[in-house]
Amino acid sequence: MLTRSVANDVLTVGKELRTLADEFIPREYQDYYIHEMQKLLRKNDNEFTIVIDEYQPQLNTADEMFKAVETYLGTKVNESCIRKVNVCKNKETLAVTMNVNEEIIDDFDGVQVKWRSTTEQPGLRCYELTFHNKHRFKILESYLPYILERSDAIKAEESGLKLHMIHDGYPEPKTIILDNPMTFKTLAIEPELKKTIIEDLNNFKNGKGYYRRIGKAWKRGYLIYGPSGTGKSSLIAAMANYLNYDIYDMDLTKVDSDSQLKNIMLKTPSKSILVFEDFDQLQNPIVDDTTGKLSPKKTFSRLLNFMDGIWSCCREEQIFVFTTKCIDKLDPTLLRPGRMDMHIHLSHCTFSAFKQLAFNYLELEDHKLFERIKELLQSANATPAEVAGELMKYTTNSTLLLERLIAYLDNKS
Template sequence: MLTFMEMLISLITAAGVIVLCPLVKGLVPSSFLNNLLSIYEEYFCTPEITLFFRTDCGLSDNQMYDVASTYLRTKIVDSSKCLNVGKTVRQERPTFDIVPGAEAIQESERVLKLYSRDFVWGTPGREWSSIILEHPTTFEKLAMDPVQKRMLKDDLDKFVNRKEWYKKVGKAWKRGYLLYGPPGTGKSSLIAAMANYLKFDVYDLDLSRISSDSELRRIFLSTSNRSIMVIEDIDCAKLEDREIEIEEMSDQLILQKPKFTLSGLLNFIDGVWSSCGEGQIIVFTTNNKEKLEKLDPALLRPGCMDMHVHMPYLTMDGFKQLVSNYLGIDGDHQLFEVIAGLLENKKVTPAEIAEELLKSEDPNVALRGVVEFLEQK
């Protein structure tokens, strides 16, 4: 509590300031007052402000944090926990000079990540949680038709190198792929190979957990550029038909719970919101392409699913790749002719044959096991 004398002194001081300020301004030149203020700030005020760079910026990753961490990586020790960025009074805005070779530093230390919507372990307010993606599959190891493999790699190369072309033609820099084939034919391995080839992070999106279009919007906006969004089993997704949506919209008096709609999905893939993000790839998968007929044709057209990739049952070319991977045989073998004849009449997946090849490291024993498996199939 202030004493009576302290309150009286404060009132007198305030009154003096009120009375004297107009007199001082009228008698003393403004330039002189400005110089006094500058001298006071120089000696008694700090000449810098502190900026804190958060890892996230709203729904997205903070690119300034990545830039700052790259720049400071060569100037601080690993034990540093707090980084302060200064700005002097004379600077109009914060400046940040990037060290030469910053992109090389980022690329050399880049670790691919697999993102999923994990609300239990994820950070509150974040749409995704992540783990390091260490899948070893590459295009060279895929048990896939060589011609189809080459076509897909060429398509990916063309996509990532045509940013300016997409801008020139007025098209969002995105690409959609549909992978279809029976379970065990390598769809997940192909996605991992694409991620390793392009050095893109992977986002695994489960549509069954989406409750509304607004939630879907937050999810898409929180993904990074140059990434792969995976939507598995698209034929099983419960999407409201657009005709039903229009009928329901005609009755504005009915209060409905927000829901996830096909129009909302199309809007982010090939609509207005598709321009939010660059260099993004969306991969849809299904075990049975015929089931896709129940979906709206707009979802299957170019612009949404630009390239359809069939993942068939194992062929002889794919089998030889598996033998090279598991047994180290890159040439011919006496049992190959027998196995080729059996594969023509059997429906077997790469996953099934890979399991047989794991049973022995002896090529002869392993291949005889494959023959017996195919004969009993």
């Protein structure tokens, strides 16, 4: 422990060293050595400091924790701090970071911590996290994992959701920004069904502890079935926006080996929705013109084995969505519990779905023509897509649009 007199002597020597340093030591190295001296003087037995380096030389890679901390602290920099601003990879957002020797005070669950951006050695940055020694367990077990989680959420918000395409058995190098505005608020399905789906998604999202306790992989399977135009793709987009998960469009028709399928599945990360559209086509044997093999049928079996086997535990927090126009065409083995946890039937447009569409497109909550439309929907067997198509025709006259819809439904009845 440093006494006050010794500390004063060291400070005096420090001032003299600073004078010499100005003459003989380059400026970019002075801050580093001065900071090390300051750490020695303010060392306190009650404080605990964790150093998070920018680079892991033993792995020859950037440190993931460092990147997570930098993302997290970028949201904590206040207006009085000196900032560094960088353009993100997508060139649409700016990343705000701490300057060297800048400090930020953060509060986590009543525990105050101090972050400092510094250089462990010239040219390599690091973050120092200092807190009271008695909070060491909470910081290691709760605070740092929280930063990792928040960093993922922040990056997802900045980059936007993505649609990844699986083609010829391998993920394509380029992805598409999923700019689909569909949400559960605007989704035109029955209110009770919508409520049930949202509750199920919430239970899944918050179910990590539950899945670990029962010894099952943290995954969920949804079967969405119904005629074309009933909103299967819109529901998937609403699920992705609600959970903030990327979508992987899985085209497995050309997968011809177990190793290839494993490679595809293991490249899909956590927090993702894997979509298998028109899955009934994959299970039906189709002869390959070049090889004569029934590859789709084999792929179907391989996928079921992957979903049930030990490889399914290699990724967690994933949702599998299978779509089909006709559930009767699906192999019963796919429908058993544990594979398809929830069956979602999307039917023809109901009056509740129509009212949602009328509000979305015309901003109408009620109209004198609604009762007539309600009657016609019971026999017209129109899909939500067909109804939406009639409501989207260019005119500002909502009554005229509803009259045209009535004529369309009357013709289908």
